[in-house]
Amino acid sequence: IPVAPFDLVVFGGTGDLAKRKIIPALFRRFVAGQFEEDARIIGAARAALSGAEYRTLAEEALKEFSAEYVENSKEVAAFLHMLDYVSIDATGDGGWEELKAKTSTDRVQAFYFSVAPSLFGALAERLHSYQIAGPEARVVVEKPFGRDQETAKALNATLAEYFDETQIYRIDHYLGKETVQNLMALRFGNMMFEPLWNNHYIDHIQITVAETVGVGGRGAYYDKSGAMRDMVQNHLMQLLCLIAMEPPAIYDADAVRDEKLKVIRALQPVAPHHIVRGQYEATDTAPSYRDDAENPRSFTESFIAMRCEIANWRWAGVPFYLRTGKKLRARSSEIAVVFKALGHSIFEGDTGPHRNILSIRLQPNEGIDMTVTVKEPGPGGMRLIDVPLDLTFAEAMAGTDSPEAYERLIMDVIRGNQTLFMRGDEVEAAWRWTDPLINGWEARNDVPKQYVPGSSGPEDALMLLHRDGRRWRDIK
Ligand code: NAD
Numbered sequence: 001i002p003v004a005p006f007d008l009v010v011f012g013g014t015g016d017l018a019k020r021k022i023i024p025a026l027f028r029r030f031v032a033g034q035f036e037e038d039a040r041i042i043g044a045a046r047a048a049l050s051g052a053e054y055r056t057l058a059e060e061a062l063k064e065f066s067a068e069y070v071e072n073s074k075e076v077a078a079f080l081h082m083l084d085y086v087s088i089d090a091t092g093d094g095g096w097e098e099l100k101a102k103t104s105t106d107r108v109q110a111f112y113f114s115v116a117p118s119l120f121g122a123l124a125e126r127l128h129s130y131q132i133a134g135p136e137a138r139v140v141v142e143k144p145f146g147r148d149q150e151t152a153k154a155l156n157a158t159l160a161e162y163f164d165e166t167q168i169y170r171i172d173h174y175l176g177k178e179t180v181q182n183l184m185a186l187r188f189g190n191m192m193f194e195p196l197w198n199n200h201y202i203d204h205i206q207i208t209v210a211e212t213v214g215v216g217g218r219g220a221y222y223d224k225s226g227a228m229r230d231m232v233q234n235h236l237m238q239l240l241c242l243i244a245m246e247p248p249a250i251y252d253a254d255a256v257r258d259e260k261l262k263v264i265r266a267l268q269p270v271a272p273h274h275i276v277r278g279q280y281e282a283t284d285t286a287p288s289y290r291d292d293a294e295n296p297r298s299f300t301e302s303f304i305a306m307r308c309e310i311a312n313w314r315w316a317g318v319p320f321y322l323r324t325g326k327k328l329r330a331r332s333s334e335i336a337v338v339f340k341a342l343g344h345s346i347f348e349g350d351t352g353p354h355r356n357i358l359s360i361r362l363q364p365n366e367g368i369d370m371t372v373t374v375k376e377p378g379p380g381g382m383r384l385i386d387v388p389l390d391l392t393f394a395e396a397m398a399g400t401d402s403p404e405a406y407e408r409l410i411m412d413v414i415r416g417n418q419t420l421f422m423r424g425d426e427v428e429a430a431w432r433w434t435d436p437l438i439n440g441w442e443a444r445n446d447v448p449k450q451y452v453p454g455s456s457g458p459e460d461a462l463m464l465l466h467r468d469g470r471r472w473r474d475i476k
Pocket of ligand 1: 011012013014015016017018020044045046047088089090091113114115116117119142143144
């Protein structure tokens with residue numbers, strides 16, 4: 001469905017995020033026919049570039065980061081025609097009058113803050129004082145949204161001085177993934193899952209986001225955050241919320257976010273022995289985490305595994321095991337819902353126990369599979385085996401072109417749909433849960449365990465489940 005004519009101003013329009021994600025996402029939506037040539041996309045950043053030079057920069061970005069560039073060469077010129085540029089100083093006065101002349105409050109206005117969070121206040125203040133942003137204008141902000149509850153509150157307060165909560169779009173690109181939304185369709189659009197979705201039938205849940213890359217290149221920056229702040233507080237928590245939340249009465253932004261917030265509030269403090277932090281070691285050819293971080297005494301984690309609990313009627317007694325890290329065996333993200341084993345087998349000699357496992361894969365091969373128990377084919381009697389019922393989206397939805405996370409999210413901003421964006425109170429509540437955990441290990445001077453690059457993380461992370469008589473799913 002095409003969106004209304006819009007002006008999108010990308011502050012930080014020459015930066016890495018704009019080049020790798022925002023510009024290619026806009027191009028793809030344009031090629032898909034989602035907006036017309038009357039849209040205006042205005043890069044705004046420090047560099048002194050002309051409009052023509054910015055269009056060249058954007059074209060280079062498309063060449064490098066957009067698979068559609070070659071096959072849609074006809075659309076490239078029309079797309080670039082919509083692009084313009086203003087050289088702007090977020091903290092000064094240069095460029096603001098020029099920006100004002102280029103956008104109109106009569107149209108849908110979106111201001112993408114693809115810059116460091118320390119500039120959010122300055123940008124918001126100037127959009128207001130130069131009367132650039134109309135009453136319905138939207139602002140889009142990126143992670144990291146603070147580094148603890150206090151800084152997140154301060155950022156929320158700064159934005160709230162100039163914008164209403166209904167105008168603020170806090171991006172967590174995990175929420176833009178097709179499978180993540182499918183999780184809601186699966187839970188709330190089928191009869192067969194929801195009745196089983198509780199502590200009577202579910203044994204535990206595993207959420208894994210594994211990366212193969214290290215932090216090389218941005219190690220010094222990463223060293224100030226670590227896996228908890230960089231991944232758990234936002235992405236893993238969002239996944240956990242969607243798995244655990246109660247059904248909202250309707251699929252609308254506040255109804256969904258109210259339910260997510262209740263989950264975050266019900267998360268229990270995590271005991272230190274239920275948290276395992278790790279750092280990758282060096283290999284013969286690759287540096288260690290501490291080398292990459294340029295900090296030989298770094299205590300920051302490049303891996304974390306933890307056992308969490310949600311204290312409510314639905315989930316009491318069901319552990320949620322979360323795990324994420326760098327330089328692991330494979331690039332793989334999965335949510336696995338592991339059902340309880342049958343209490344009794346009627347099949348003599350069956351070596352069970354068998355468990356149904358619903359696995360929601362975010363990458364690679366986005367899709368869902370369900371492990372079910374069937375009879376092994378052949379004349380050998382009733383021998384049972386566990387096999388997957390596989391729904392790989394690429395096959396099931398062949399012919400439909402599913403948009404990538406940034407495409408969907410940017411179009412949702414233009415449409416004014418906040419459902420897949422984090423609300424301010426959600427972000428603060430998430431920090432309220434993570435802060436004491438982080439403060440705890442900092443106060444204890446907890447030293448992360450070393451792990452071998454290409455492994456599944458430190459041995460202790462395996463023990464976290466072994467102690468409970470469970471095991472992690474393979475990272476593959
Ligand atoms: P970057 O350093 O590549 O680009 C920063 C941009 O901000 C540049 O265009 C620069 O000109 C502009 N800028 C800096 N100071 C300015 C000023 N005073 N006035 C006007 N413009 C100014 O950064 P990035 O990697 O593109 O990241 C942008 C934001 O997005 C950051 O908050 C980052 O944490 C976040 N983010 C980035 C990624 C990513 O993949 N790069 C992913 C998630 C979140």
